[in-house]
Amino acid sequence: MKARAPSRFSVEGLRRPLPAVACLLVMAAVTGCAPDATGASSTAQDFHEAVRSSDWSTACGLLQPDTRQQVAEPNGGTCESGLESLQLPTAGTLLKTEAYGREALVEFDGDVVFMASSGSAWRVTAAGCSPRGDSPYLCEVGGK
């Protein structure tokens, strides 16, 4: 992050600007590409569908491992029993999905779900989330 001080002011090493411009374009193209937001919203919808149909095993399988453990720990039981005991809101229409790098937010009518990329799939890191201004969302599942 921090720049070092230059040792020389001549432009000897910078006489060929085209490689630098090409590097910038490649950098912007490669890192500027939006990650697969559709995959995130699809997984979030699958999660809510599993919760709606009380398919706790499938719902737990869509949680990030760390989140799955958080759900199981409070009652000393399994993730499935933990999810069943929570009052997760019902998700309505998909309103928007925003994905940056390896993270995504999926907003439904009635719920906000946070996702993280795990291997080649998306997994839920938090669900049942309500906004609290600039503070982190308050979530029923996962979150802070």
Place this chain on the structure above:
Amino acid sequence: MKNGLKNNGLSLFFGAIFLLAVVGQAITGQAVFNDEQLAAGLDEISFAQYLTSSSFAVDVSENWQSEYLQFLLYIVATIWLVQKGSPESKELGKEGVESDEEQLVGEHANAKSPAWARVRGWRLTVFSNSLAATMGLIFVMSWLVQSLTGHAAYNEEQLRNFQDPIPWLEYVASPDFWNRTLQNWQSEFLAVGSMVVLSIYLRQRGSPESKPVGSAHDDTGTTG
């Protein structure tokens, strides 16, 4: 071959250490990124994934833009500003863009002058400002890339912390963007200023960035 290496030693040396440094930055950057992923209970990423991440891109581009800005300012400021005694300055009294005769353009061009230095009109204007224009273009593009990749990296961090992402326009007015920018600018400006002043009184034998060792402290614009 041997002559080619010798005649381009400076470019090759800096090209080589640039590559080594950027590889080192990538390796250590991946380690830092993965530490943060593990702390948040998330998966580690591969080296290839880190190389194409906004996190790596913003760390690279924020340094690039400040370096090119430094050279741009130095190229342009030294047209009109001088520093008595500094080999980095031109001679006192030569402030400005100088005469055509001094610049060897138009009818004052010699047989080895580049073609666009020998003609009048837009080609001479473009060629006369091509160095600053190119450095300026790379600076602007690097800064733009910093803003785009910094925006993505910032929002990724926001989401990792279960907070709302922000729009790009809000990001370019944010403390994160300006802190990344200004912390690089201040170091570049300090380094250039130090070199201008220290080279008045100090010498490095054999370096064209220094005056000859025996030059007087008030000799301006001489290089050794």
